[in-house]
Amino acid sequence: MRVSIYIPTHNRLDLLKKAIDSALQQTHADVEVIVVNDGSRDGTDQYLIERAQGDSRLLYINKATAEGAPKARNAAIKMATGAFITGLDDDDAFEPTRVEAFIKYWELLAGLGIQPACLYSQDVIIANGVKVRTSGKRGSVSFTDLIEFNYIGNQIFAPKEHFIGAGLFDESLPAWQDLEFFMRVLAKYGQAYLIDLPTQLYDDSPRIDRxxxxxxxxxxxxxxxxxxxxxxxxxxxxxxxxxxxxxxxxxxxxxxxxxxxxxxxxxxxxxxxxxxxxxxxxx
Incomplete structure (x- = not known):
C-alpha cells in the first residue's frame, strides 16, 4: 500500500535534507515523497534534481516564486498517487516506524468497525537540538474539540479521498491553515484518532519564520x-x-x-x- 508524504519547503535546505531522509527511511518501503520547493534561493532546486536521480520515490516541484505553504501542500496532494497521505514540515522529521504504525492502526480500527476521519500521533518536542518533552495529546478529537484547541497538532494521516473530499487547504487564509483544514476533515468524516506513540520529531526551536x-x-x-x-x-x-x-x-x-x-x-x-x-x- 503506497503512502504519499508531502513536504513544502522554502529556504531551509539543511533542515530539508534531514526531513527527506526520515521520510525515505521508513520501515514501510512503499512511500513516495513529494517535495514542493516554494521559490527557495538556497540551492534547494538543484539538490532535489540530484537527489531524485538516486531514488525514484522522491518527486519534486520546483516553483520559481514563493506562493505559500497551503498552495504548495495542495499541489503535492493533487500529484500524490498513494492510497493514504500524510505531511511533514521541512524542519521536522519522522521516526522510522511512523508510516507502518499508522497503516497498522488504521487496519486495526477498520477491523473493529471504526472508520476514522484521520489519525495523528504523539510528538517528540525538540528545541535547539535537545529533546524537551513528549506531547500528551488526547485519544480522539472531534470537530467541536478543534473549536476549543488544535488537539491534533500539525499533521494527519488519512486516505487521499479525505484530503480531496474535505476541499484541501484554504490558500486564502493568512494563518490557521492546518486548523481550518482539520476542521473540515472532521466535519465531513467524523472523529480523529490518536496512535499513542511518539512518531514525529517536532522542532519547536525559536525562529522568526514561525x-x-x-x-x-x-x-x-x-x-x-x-x-x-x-x-x-x-x-x-x-x-x-x-x-x-x-x-x-x-x-x-x-x-x-x-x-x-x-x-x-x-x-x-x-x-x-x-x-x-x-x-x-x-x-
Whole structure:
C-alpha cells in the first residue's frame, strides 16, 4: 500500500535534507515523497534534481516564486498517487516506524468497525537540538474539540479521498491553515484518532519564520474567516476561537472593542475575566 508524504519547503535546505531522509527511511518501503520547493534561493532546486536521480520515490516541484505553504501542500496532494497521505514540515522529521504504525492502526480500527476521519500521533518536542518533552495529546478529537484547541497538532494521516473530499487547504487564509483544514476533515468524516506513540520529531526551536510571530493583522483576519466559516451559529464557538487570538502563543492583546464583542456573545470561559481585566487596566 503506497503512502504519499508531502513536504513544502522554502529556504531551509539543511533542515530539508534531514526531513527527506526520515521520510525515505521508513520501515514501510512503499512511500513516495513529494517535495514542493516554494521559490527557495538556497540551492534547494538543484539538490532535489540530484537527489531524485538516486531514488525514484522522491518527486519534486520546483516553483520559481514563493506562493505559500497551503498552495504548495495542495499541489503535492493533487500529484500524490498513494492510497493514504500524510505531511511533514521541512524542519521536522519522522521516526522510522511512523508510516507502518499508522497503516497498522488504521487496519486495526477498520477491523473493529471504526472508520476514522484521520489519525495523528504523539510528538517528540525538540528545541535547539535537545529533546524537551513528549506531547500528551488526547485519544480522539472531534470537530467541536478543534473549536476549543488544535488537539491534533500539525499533521494527519488519512486516505487521499479525505484530503480531496474535505476541499484541501484554504490558500486564502493568512494563518490557521492546518486548523481550518482539520476542521473540515472532521466535519465531513467524523472523529480523529490518536496512535499513542511518539512518531514525529517536532522542532519547536525559536525562529522568526514561525506562525507565532506573524502579524497581529494576519491572526485577527484568520480568526474572522475561521469563525465565520465554522462558528457563525455558535456564540460559544466564536468566543473559544477568540481566546486563541489572545493566547500567550501569539501575544495579541485584546482591545476594549474586543472585550465588548466578547461580552455580547454571553459566555465567560475560565481565565477570560482575568485577561480582560488586565487589558482594561492597560488600555
Amino acid at each position: 506562525i507565532s510571530v506573524k502579524s497581529e493583522k494576519k491572526i485577527r483576519d484568520a480568526f474572522r474567516i475561521v469563525s465565520t466559516k465554522h462558528a457563525s451559529q455558535s456564540p460559544r464557538g466564536q468566543q473559544l476561537l477568540m481566546l486563541r487570538v489572545f493566547s500567550p502563543f501569539y501575544g495579541v492583546r485584546p482591545t476594549l472593542r474586543d472585550i465588548w464583542k466578547f461580552m455580547r456573545l454571553g459566555f465567560w470561559p475560565q481565565g477570560m475575566l482575568r485577561m480582560l481585566r488586565e487589558a482594561c487596566r492597560k488600555a
